[in-house]
Amino acid sequence: MHEFVELLSRTDPTVFQNLIGEEQRQREGVELIPSENYTYPEVLAVLGSVFTNKYSEGYPGRRYYGGQKYTDAVEILARERACEVFRAEHANVQPLSGSPMNQAVYLGLLEPGDTILAMDLSHGGHLTHGAPVSHMGRLFNFVRYKTDPSDGSFDYDAIRKLALEHKPRLVLTGYTSYPRDLDYAAFKAIADEVGALTMCDASHYAGMVAGGVMANPLDHGFDVMTTTSHKSLRGPRGGMILCKKEHAAKIDKSVFPGLQGGPHMNVIAGIAITMGKALQPEFREYAAQVLKNAKAMAEAFLGHGGALVTGGTDNHMLVLDTEKSFGINGKNAEEILDAVGITTNKQIIPDDPNPPLKPSGIRIGTPAATTRGMQEQEAALLADWMTEALTHPEDTTLHEVIHRKVQILCSRFPVPGIQ
Numbered sequence: 001m002h003e004f005v006e007l008l009s010r011t012d013p014t015v016f017q018n019l020i021g022e023e024q025r026q027r028e029g030v031e032l033i034p035s036e037n038y039t040y041p042e043v044l045a046v047l048g049s050v051f052t053n054k055y056s057e058g059y060p061g062r063r064y065y066g067g068q069k070y071t072d073a074v075e076i077l078a079r080e081r082a083c084e085v086f087r088a089e090h091a092n093v094q095p096l097s098g099s100p101m102n103q104a105v106y107l108g109l110l111e112p113g114d115t116i117l118a119m120d121l122s123h124g125g126h127l128t129h130g131a132p133v134s135h136m137g138r139l140f141n142f143v144r145y146k147t148d149p150s151d152g153s154f155d156y157d158a159i160r161k162l163a164l165e166h167k168p169r170l171v172l173t174g175y176t177s178y179p180r181d182l183d184y185a186a187f188k189a190i191a192d193e194v195g196a197l198t199m200c201d202a203s204h205y206a207g208m209v210a211g212g213v214m215a216n217p218l219d220h221g222f223d224v225m226t227t228t229s230h231k232s233l234r235g236p237r238g239g240m241i242l243c244k245k246e247h248a249a250k251i252d253k254s255v256f257p258g259l260q261g262g263p264h265m266n267v268i269a270g271i272a273i274t275m276g277k278a279l280q281p282e283f284r285e286y287a288a289q290v291l292k293n294a295k296a297m298a299e300a301f302l303g304h305g306g307a308l309v310t311g312g313t314d315n316h317m318l319v320l321d322t323e324k325s326f327g328i329n330g331k332n333a334e335e336i337l338d339a340v341g342i343t344t345n346k347q348i349i350p351d352d353p354n355p356p357l358k359p360s361g362i363r364i365g366t367p368a369a370t371t372r373g374m375q376e377q378e379a380a381l382l383a384d385w386m387t388e389a390l391t392h393p394e395d396t397t398l399h400e401v402i403h404r405k406v407q408i409l410c411s412r413f414p415v416p417g418i419q
């Protein structure tokens, strides 16, 4: 145990007990929420370091406070490494997380009232892509495209028609719940035809882009790519905006002073570490394994007659229609899987007839299990166990047996950062 954690056990045993409980939960259960991961021990160290003490409003070389020798160095490093990882011309690593990151782009490059063409929430888009309940949904005019109901693919002709009709200032793609890669050249051609900017929120799968197993929107001339730094990238909880040089000044001004105050320098130091790791050959192997595991899991579910949105996966994620597969909603499925030590999350599926808190499916992802070292064999086994548990939703004795098997499996795969 870290000496400061030992100090916490004496000074605040209540918080300490919850910390230990969460460590145990993470160690003894399988994490399959696609947006979660176990960060590097070095990142955990720097998050709890003295960088958290420092205010650094401004940018390296142009700060509003003194004492920036080391904060400037780590921010420059984080930006340079991020540009190298994603082949970007400019990187801003200050967004506090995903929502302010996307807001900073809209507010920096557009005017309130402008039209943004974005993916519908139930088809895989994100709340920050203009959901009516979000502030951005009130400030900008979001027009939504959907996937093809026959097979869940992107219908680029339909997206083009919407673009020609609504003349958006920004064409936005990227997703939070969709299991396939995207045709960025098709999006770019549509945007060019109507004179719109292009943005991709790659938060979920940026690790797969960095690892070379999914397409990079910036390779296809996109103006902006945003990504959170945790999820498949395995970093701290932060955000990054990668863009063309021509947008750099507007983006930087929009993040600070437009939207935020002091950046979290402990997180930025963590992003520098994460980007350094993403440049190593081992990270390419990791990303490739995440994909192999997701495909192995998809194959196992399909073999058991499971219904997957789009029929499979080309990324780190599966969307399982639990109503169709097992006759139970996503909330019940999530609870049953929680009981067997497998964490997933309830998920709306395209045009879901059920409400968001009791939707028709769950989301399943392989980044965290892969970080522990699990491979195709374990991925398939987990799909078998999940199928067994969900096929017998009332059989608590069976659930206990599966839970025990999950714990034994987990004991063979340590979580980085937990002793």
Ligand code: DSN
Binding pocket: 035, 098, 126, 176
């Ligand atoms: N919460 C993240 C996700 O699970 O997709 C994004 O907001």
